Amino acid sequence: MALPKEPRQKMINLMYLVLTALLALNVSNEILNAFKVVDNSLQSSNGVIKSSNTVITNSLAEQSKKPELAAKVAIWEPRAKQAISLANALAAQIDALKDSLKHESGLHKGENGEDIYKEDDLDAPTRLFGANGKGEGPKLQAALQKFLEDLKAIVPAADIKKALPNFPIDVSVPKTQNKNNKTWTDAYFHMTPSVAAITILSKFQNDVLRSGNMMAQYCQDQIGKVEVVYDKFEILTSQSSNYLLPGQPLEIKAGIGTFSSAAKPTISINGVSQVANDSGFARYNTTVSNSGSIPISVSFKDPNTGQTMTKTTQVNYTVGQPSGASIFLEKMNVMYVGVDNPVTISTGSGKRESAKVTFSAGSISGSGDKYIVKPSQTGPATLTISVDGKTFPFPIRAKLLPDPVPYVGTLSGGKIPAAQFKAMGGVRAALKDSEFDAPFTVLSYTIAGNGAGFSQYTPVNINGAQWGSNAVISQCKPGSTVFIDDIIARGPDGKSRKLPSIAFQLQ
Numbered sequence: 001m002a003l004p005k006e007p008r009q010k011m012i013n014l015m016y017l018v019l020t021a022l023l024a025l026n027v028s029n030e031i032l033n034a035f036k037v038v039d040n041s042l043q044s045s046n047g048v049i050k051s052s053n054t055v056i057t058n059s060l061a062e063q064s065k066k067p068e069l070a071a072k073v074a075i076w077e078p079r080a081k082q083a084i085s086l087a088n089a090l091a092a093q094i095d096a097l098k099d100s101l102k103h104e105s106g107l108h109k110g111e112n113g114e115d116i117y118k119e120d121d122l123d124a125p126t127r128l129f130g131a132n133g134k135g136e137g138p139k140l141q142a143a144l145q146k147f148l149e150d151l152k153a154i155v156p157a158a159d160i161k162k163a164l165p166n167f168p169i170d171v172s173v174p175k176t177q178n179k180n181n182k183t184w185t186d187a188y189f190h191m192t193p194s195v196a197a198i199t200i201l202s203k204f205q206n207d208v209l210r211s212g213n214m215m216a217q218y219c220q221d222q223i224g225k226v227e228v229v230y231d232k233f234e235i236l237t238s239q240s241s242n243y244l245l246p247g248q249p250l251e252i253k254a255g256i257g258t259f260s261s262a263a264k265p266t267i268s269i270n271g272v273s274q275v276a277n278d279s280g281f282a283r284y285n286t287t288v289s290n291s292g293s294i295p296i297s298v299s300f301k302d303p304n305t306g307q308t309m310t311k312t313t314q315v316n317y318t319v320g321q322p323s324g325a326s327i328f329l330e331k332m333n334v335m336y337v338g339v340d341n342p343v344t345i346s347t348g349s350g351k352r353e354s355a356k357v358t359f360s361a362g363s364i365s366g367s368g369d370k371y372i373v374k375p376s377q378t379g380p381a382t383l384t385i386s387v388d389g390k391t392f393p394f395p396i397r398a399k400l401l402p403d404p405v406p407y408v409g410t411l412s413g414g415k416i417p418a419a420q421f422k423a424m425g426g427v428r429a430a431l432k433d434s435e436f437d438a439p440f441t442v443l444s445y446t447i448a449g450n451g452a453g454f455s456q457y458t459p460v461n462i463n464g465a466q467w468g469s470n471a472v473i474s475q476c477k478p479g480s481t482v483f484i485d486d487i488i489a490r491g492p493d494g495k496s497r498k499l500p501s502i503a504f505q506l507q
Contacts, residue, residue, distance in 0.1 A: 031193075032119050032195050035119075035199045036195060036199075037316045038316045039199040041313070041314075042199070043202060046091070046202070046205060046206055049206075049210055049213050050209065053088075053209075053212070053213055056216050056220050057080075060223070063077075063223055063224065064077060069223055072222060075222075079215075079219045080216040080220055081216075082154055083215035084216050086150055086151060086212060087151075087208050087209050087211060087212025088212070090147050094140070094204060094205045097128075097136060097201055098201050100128060101124060101128055101194060102198070104121075104124035104127060104128050104194075105121040106118045106121070119193060120193045120194070121194040122193060124194050125189040125193075125194055125196075125197035129185050129188075131183070137186075137188070137189055138184075138185055141184045144169055144204065144208070147169070147208060148169050148211075151164075151211055151215055155218070162218065163214065163215055163218035164218075168210050168211055168214075169207045172184070173187055174188070188200050249285060251284070252286075252315055254296045265298045266299045267282040267296070267297070268296070268299075270296075271295070272284070292316075293315060295314055296313050296314070296315060297310060297311070335375050335381070335396050336375070336400065336436065336438070337362075337376065337378055338376070338401075338492065338493025338494060339492045340372045340373075340374055341372065341373045341374065343366075343370075343371045343373050344371075345357060345369050345370075346369060355385055355387040356385070356386040356387070357385050359375075359383050360382045360384070361377050362374050362375035362376040362377070363376070364383070373396075375398035378398050379398060381395075381396045381397075381398050382396065400495065401436075403497050404431050404440045404489060405429065405431070405432045406427055406442075406484065406502050407427070407430060408427055408484070408502070409424040413502040413504060414504065414505070415507055416505070417507050418507065421482070421504055422473060425466055427442050427462075427465055427467070428442060429442050440489045440492075441489060441491075442465035442487065443489060444464070444487075444488045445462055445485065445488065446462070446484070446485045447460050447462055447470070447472050447473075447483070448460065449472045449476060449480050449481065449482050449483075450482075451479055451480050452480050452506075453480050454480065459472075459485070476506055477506065478507050479506065480505075480506040481505055482503065482504045484501060484504075486498070486501075
């Protein structure tokens with residue numbers, strides 16, 4: 001919004017921006033940073049999985065050189081490569097969605113070339129993924145479902161449970177406390193901060209890459225033992241969700257990046273020993289109440305040295321809180337007495353249909369999220385929203401409409417051609433530089449002329465806004481000075497007020 005040059009209007013516009021910012025749903029820097037920490041962890045895990053896929057691919061290439069394995073390689077190598085290819089393709093598609101979301105959130109480059117975007121933007125994910133927006137959410141859900149079907153088709157139906165005993169992809173609608181989020185897209189992306197939506201995309205990316213890796217590993221196992229030289233080990237973790245509400249369950253899976261049965265690990269999650277399955281994963285379930293992190297320790301035997309190695313990491317998660325009610329004053333940061341003041345009201349995570357809205361100093365009407373408030377007196381007042389047994393009071397300042405400015409045409413005085421002045425036909429009154437549209441009616445005024453065309457100063461009283469044909473107007477010509485005094489105007493609040501005098505020098 002361009003700021004006007006007039007100081008008073010600058011102040012009004014700035015106050016309007018500040019009010020809007022205060023009423024908007026704010027996401028703290030601590031929560032945003034927590035999402036970035038989780039996303040970095042997922043990105044690290046994705047890198048480990050890609051390294052594991054490279055090891056499998058290289059091992060298949062070596063086994064294809066052995067005549068005794070040729071028959072098995074001919075069957076299982078294409079399937080393993082297909083699993084990795086499907087996963088990489090969908091992972092790249094999700095990367096493209098991350099870029100699109102950053103652009104929707106105002107992406108630009110920082111001084112050091114880093115990506116900078118509005119991390120707490122709630123509208124960008126809703127706009128990009130929502131069915132009423134660009135619809136990328138349903139497309140992503142469909143792509144995940146197709147990936148699931150294509151991956152399962154790689155092996156016979158009887159072998160799917162062996163190949164994917166703990167399939168990580170779930171395209172069902174997750175449970176949320178907001179019952180309005182009935183679709184998969186709304187549950188994950190509706191009114192979700194941009195940085196949280198990117199973290200959720202990384203989580204799906206991690207699920208896809210792990211699924212492809214598990215299928216490729218199964219195909220490799222059908223040929224024989226993977227010929228791997230272990231030189232680096234990383235913990236691989238995933239969680240059922242990165243953003244939860246109080247009381248929701250959190251599931252964590254942890255293991256080592258290579259999924260090697262030869263290095264089947266001993267795993268401790270949150271200080272409790274866990275049993276790893278055949279894929280090297282352990283599951284840990286808990287219920288969250290506050291944001292935090294869970295320590296994970298994985299011990300395993302290095303096949304190269306026979307020594308026991310231990311790796312540690314942290315799984316971070318964020319717990320959101322149901323939001324309360326809020327309001328947005330559409331015109332100004334105050335309400336005006338005797339006129340309609342449009343107001344947009346939000347019930348946050350509460351049920352809109354059960355909300356009750358009251359105003360202490362006048363009348364209020366409307367429904368849904370659109371209301372009209374009409375104060376009947378000046379001074380402090382309270383707009384109250386009651387929803388789901390909770391009451392949210394909002395203080396309001398009720399004021400009289402400010403006095404308008406008298407105009408002839410678009411001028412409130414100064415030099416004007418005589419013919420143009422006569423053509424204006426009368427006097428009008430309007431609020432100057434105001435965001436509030438309030439019509440005023442001119443009731444009466446006095447007009448008089450001096451200078452060229454006038455032998456003496458003789459005022460004429462006019463009722464109404466139009467001056468019609470009178471002695472003053474008929475004598476006006478270049479060189480005349482016209483004075484308009486005693487201007488009385490009435491606003492939409494029914495209050496009559498006297499406006500300042502104006503004068504024009506005709507040319």
